[in-house]
Each structure stands twice: as C-alpha cells, then as structure tokens.
Amino acid sequence: MYRTPGNNSIDQARIAALLLMTAAALIPTPPAISEPLPPCLATSERETIQATVMKTSPPPIELLARLVHAEGRSTGFAEDVRVYQAIAWGVMNRVRLGEVSSTARRRYGAGIAGTIFRKGQFNPVLSIRSPFSRDFLCPQDLASWRRAWEAAQTALRGQDNPFIQTAWERGHGLSLVVNFYYPDSSQARGPLAPWEGNRDLRFIGEVPIGGTALPADRVRFYRLTTPPTDISD
Numbered sequence: 001m002y003r004t005p006g007n008n009s010i011d012q013a014r015i016a017a018l019l020l021m022t023a024a025a026l027i028p029t030p031p032a033i034s035e036p037l038p039p040c041l042a043t044s045e046r047e048t049i050q051a052t053v054m055k056t057s058p059p060p061i062e063l064l065a066r067l068v069h070a071e072g073r074s075t076g077f078a079e080d081v082r083v084y085q086a087i088a089w090g091v092m093n094r095v096r097l098g099e100v101s102s103t104a105r106r107r108y109g110a111g112i113a114g115t116i117f118r119k120g121q122f123n124p125v126l127s128i129r130s131p132f133s134r135d136f137l138c139p140q141d142l143a144s145w146r147r148a149w150e151a152a153q154t155a156l157r158g159q160d161n162p163f164i165q166t167a168w169e170r171g172h173g174l175s176l177v178v179n180f181y182y183p184d185s186s187q188a189r190g191p192l193a194p195w196e197g198n199r200d201l202r203f204i205g206e207v208p209i210g211g212t213a214l215p216a217d218r219v220r221f222y223r224l225t226t227p228p229t230d231i232s233d
Contacts, residue, residue, distance in 0.1 A: 040138035069148035070136035076184035088155035
C-alpha cells in the first residue's frame with residue numbers, strides 16, 4: 001500500500017508519543033511531601049511552657065498544630081482524624097469571635113497565641129505536670145502530627161466550617177461553638193463537662209466532620225446560647 005510522506009510523519013509522531021507515555025508510566029511517582037515533625041522544645045522550672053515556645057517565634061499554623069496534636073492525643077482517640085479536625089475548628093471559633101468581639105476576646109484571648117495560652121483553658125500548654133505537655137512541646141508521633149497539621153491548615157483557611165449551623169452563625173460567618181470536653185481522657189473529671197448545667201452553653205450532640213458524625217463520647221461540644229452582645233446583627 002502506498003503511503004504519502006505526510007502519513008509516514010503522522011505514524012512516527014504517534015509512535016514517539018506512545019514511547020513517551022510508556023516511559024512516563026515506568027517512572028515511580030514520588031510520594032507527597034508531608035509536614036515533618038517540629039523541633040523539640042525543652043522547658044525548665046524557671047520558664048513557662050508559653051515562654052519556651054514563644055521565644056522560638058513559631059508561625060501560627062505550627063502553634064495551632066502543636067495544640068491540636070496535644071489535645072487530640074489527650075482525648076483517648078488519637079487515631080481518629082475527625083477529633084483533630086474538630087479541635088482545630090473549636091479553637092479557631094474562639095479566635096474568630098475574638099477578632100470581632102471585645103467580650104469574646106476578654107473571655108477567650110486575642111489571636112491564636114492568646115487563645116491557646118489563655119489561663120484555665122488548655123492544660124497541656126499551661127502545666128508541665130500535664131501528661132500531654134510533652135505532646136505539645138515535642139511531638140514524636142509522625143502520624144498524629146500530620147493529622148494535627150492538616151486539621152490546623154483546614155481550620156485556618158476557614159472554609160466549610162462544620163460548626164456553622166444556626167441561622168445566626170450562617171448570617172455572620174462565625175460559629176458560637178466554643179467549649180469542648182473529652183469524656184474518655186485520662187484528665188477528664190467524669191463523663192460530663194463541669195459546665196454541663198451552665199445556662200450560657202448548650203450541648204450540641206454529634207458533629208458532622210469529614211462526611212461522618214463525630215460521636216459525643218469522643219468530644220462533647222457546646223454552643224453559646226446567645227451571641228456576644230457587642231456583635232451587631
């Protein structure tokens with residue numbers, strides 16, 4: 001069969017493209033780069049955990065991820081990625097309320113650092129006696145750290161917050177879910193939070209995280225019954 005020069009050129013181009021595709025398929029795809037463990041930090045009797053960490057000037061995402069890592073491991077469900085995500089959102093709910101409300105800012109702290117180190121809130125960052133303070137200062141479990149880092153990234157971006165559920169929250173783009181408690185933690189005082197009967201907070205039940213509900217026996221979340229009065233409607 002007679003072939004014109006043009007047809008021969010097309011065949012050669014097809015063969016070359018096929019060879020390139022075959023070669024590309026044989027080259028192994030490099031694994032995705034995940035966030036490595038952060039540096040270990042050591043504190044002393046003369047220095048608080050906050051002072052030890054803040055003198056390194058950590059970026060906000062590292063600071064948030066350290067807290068989420070320590071809190072996530074303290075729940076008793078360190079393998080559940082939803083736990084880390086829920087905690088990261090809970091912390092950022094406080095931060096974002098504080099950005100628009102001086103009342104919330106006084107109650108929960110200003111900014112990520114102010115919220116994390118707020119007195120009386122997160123035991124692993126406040127007391128070296130906490131069994132989980134080391135998880136904050138020196139994360140060692142790479143899988144848990146990556147869960148915490150990814151959760152912090154998502155919450156910092158702020159899109160699709162699973163805790164924005166009420167009409168007020170949707171209208172303001174803020175969540176009033178600000179309190180959380182870990183019933184199965186070794187630090188828990190009992191199956192219910194100490195503030196369970198507080199009229200200012202309402203238990204919200206299971207939370208849809210990542211497409212599935214996070215059981216309340218892992219993390220119990222509470223929504224403010226009324227928004228801060230200094231946030232305009």
